[in-house]
Amino acid sequence: MKDLRINGDRLWNRIHSMAKIGATPNGGVHRLALSQEDKRSRDLFIKWGQSIDCKTRVDAMGNIFVRLEGTKRNLPPILFGSHLDSQPTGGKYDGSLGVLAGLELLETLRENSIDLEYPLELVSWTSEEGSRFSPAMISSGVFGGVFSLDYAYSIKDKRRVSLKEALEKIDYLGSSTPFGRIYSGFFELHIEQGPILEKEKKSIGVVKGVQGIRWYELSIKGQEVHAGPFPMKIRRDPVRVLPKIISALYHLEKEFGSDTRITIGDISVHPGVCNTVPGEIKFTLDLRHPNSEVMDGMNQRIRQLVENENQESSLYLSHQELWYCPPAKFDLQCINAVKDAAKRLNYSFIEMFSGAGHDAVYLSRVTPTAMIFIPCKDGISHNEKESITRSDAIRGTNVLLHSILNYINQLKS
Numbered sequence: 002m003k004d005l006r007i008n009g010d011r012l013w014n015r016i017h018s019m020a021k022i023g024a025t026p027n028g029g030v031h032r033l034a035l036s037q038e039d040k041r042s043r044d045l046f047i048k049w050g051q052s053i054d055c056k057t058r059v060d061a062m063g064n065i066f067v068r069l070e071g072t073k074r075n076l077p078p079i080l081f082g083s084h085l086d087s088q089p090t091g092g093k094y095d096g097s098l099g100v101l102a103g104l105e106l107l108e109t110l111r112e113n114s115i116d117l118e119y120p121l122e123l124v125s126w127t128s129e130e131g132s133r134f135s136p137a138m139i140s141s142g143v144f145g146g147v148f149s150l151d152y153a154y155s156i157k158d159k160r161r162v163s164l165k166e167a168l169e170k171i172d173y174l175g176s177s178t179p180f181g182r183i184y185s186g187f188f189e190l191h192i193e194q195g196p197i198l199e200k201e202k203k204s205i206g207v208v209k210g211v212q213g214i215r216w217y218e219l220s221i222k223g224q225e226v227h228a229g230p231f232p233m234k235i236r237r238d239p240v241r242v243l244p245k246i247i248s249a250l251y252h253l254e255k256e257f258g259s260d261t262r263i264t265i266g267d268i269s270v271h272p273g274v275c276n277t278v279p280g281e282i283k284f285t286l287d288l289r290h291p292n293s294e295v296m297d298g299m300n301q302r303i304r305q306l307v308e309n310e311n312q313e314s315s316l317y318l319s320h321q322e323l324w325y326c327p328p329a330k331f332d333l334q335c336i337n338a339v340k341d342a343a344k345r346l347n348y349s350f351i352e353m354f355s356g357a358g359h360d361a362v363y364l365s366r367v368t369p370t371a372m373i374f375i376p377c378k379d380g381i382s383h384n385e386k387e388s389i390t391r392s393d394a395i396r397g398t399n400v401l402l403h404s405i406l407n408y409i410n411q412l413k414s
């Protein structure tokens with residue numbers, strides 16, 4: 002089987018057929034979790050899964066599984082996959098590469114009549130991005146025992162639609178339980194979404210873990226008054242202190258080092274009209290770092306910032322933690338299976354950590370896990386201009402295939 006290779010044309014065609022669903026004029030995709038576009042991508046994925054004679058099932062979080070039976074059907078399957086939902090102005094490859102590479106892997110095994118002892122299950126996780134239903138990675142989080150099903154169902158989008166209502170609306174509220182199933186291991190192929198592989202001129206990233214992520218919402222409350230008659234010096238205008246608060250937050254990078262990632266992605270002003278001094282400003286903060294102690298140090302610093310500001314000014318600053326996902330380390334046996342695959346295929350590789358969060362983080366809590374990266378142009382992602390090469394997509398998929406074959410050999414030895 003060492004000479005087994007996937008069919009690059011079929012993979013590349015499927016990726017770009019899928020990219021037509023929710024396609025945006027600027028070359029990206031808009032496929033928010035549980036939207037009509039997401040439904041169409043799910044329907045297509047299931048159609049493809051069934052066309053290669055695999056069984057498909059949908060669980061109570063809307064996760065879709067495509068199963069290729071093993072000769073020993075009671076063995077815990079090897080799981081692999083990623084997600085089909087996207088950012089509002091996302092790229093064609095974030096998530097969908099890992100799902101469609103998995104499909105290509107299954108079809109390659111099928112057409113070469115290769116029957117493995119271990120069942121294989123390809124999964125597409127619901128709402129990985131967290132763009133519509135926050136936080137991110139909610140379904141793999143339920144699977145990994147981090148979030149309860151009730152909590153996940155109760156999450157509401159900006160239009161106050163709950164995740165459960167959205168699942169029902171697109172008819173993907175499945176019945177099987179979204180946790181507790183035993184797997185032998187999980188592998189996820191994904192684009193790097195950063196510049197390292199391109200800079201190092203390597204084809205494959207052997208991913209050993211993922212950095213920590215914390216999301217907050219901060220609020221600065223003042224007083225709504227008329228923009229005309231009300232004197233400047235007695236206003237309680239939150240916009241006035243915003244620059245100071247934001248520069249203090251960006252200063253965290255100076256204090257905690259260049260591995261720190263600070264993103265203020267969503268700012269809203271209430272009531273948001275030209276001739277009323279805002280009563281409140283709300284904004285999100287996405288903080289990341291590979292080290293959990295540093296994450297805690299930054300958390301402490303934000304608490305102090307809020308306290309100091311409230312002592313000095315007539316405004317009221319508050320912050321709420323929305324999500325904390327600690328740094329994750331992957332399984333050595335799975336990592337070695339990926340490394341050996343890259344070596345056997347003679348692809349250049351480096352071992353690295355992931356700056357982006359992935360479903361693999363929560364899978365690693367319940368089953369041995371590793372990830373595979375391929376480069377993306379200029380490290381750009383979460384952007385309609387996201388792009389990869391056909392040959393990198395093929396290399397990544399071949400590494401996914403041979404990582405799983407290596408891992409099965411390890412399990413049998």
Ligand code: HGY
Binds near residue numbers: 137356
């Ligand atoms: O936020 C992340 O890192 C991922 O794209 N959900």
Ligand code: MN
Binds near residue numbers: 084095129191359
């Ligand atoms: Mn992703």
Ligand code: MN
Binds near residue numbers: 088095130383
């Ligand atoms: Mn993403």
